[in-house]
Amino acid sequence: MRKGGQLPWIVSDELWERIEPLLPKIERRYRHPGRKRFDDRKASCGILFVLYTAIPWDFLPQELSFGSGMTCWCRLRDW
Numbered sequence: 001m002r003k004g005g006q007l008p009w010i011v012s013d014e015l016w017e018r019i020e021p022l023l024p025k026i027e028r029r030y031r032h033p034g035r036k037r038f039d040d041r042k043a044s045c046g047i048l049f050v051l052y053t054a055i056p057w058d059f060l061p062q063e064l065s066f067g068s069g070m071t072c073w074c075r076l077r078d079w
Helices: 013-022 040-053 069-078
Strands: none
Touching: 013 040, 040 069
């Protein structure tokens, strides 16, 4: 953990305010909405965790609630 106490893969509120407007807005379909999209902020934390720890995408721990490794990887690819 860093000296400031915040984990390096947690996106702070200030950082999220700057990142969120840059991400594409995906609207749900009206007729067949399907499954609800995973939260962008949690996915970005998962991406930062994988990049910081250099683990394979498949090994992203589910206990962190950042979604699956494949969800985070696909979100990074789409962004």
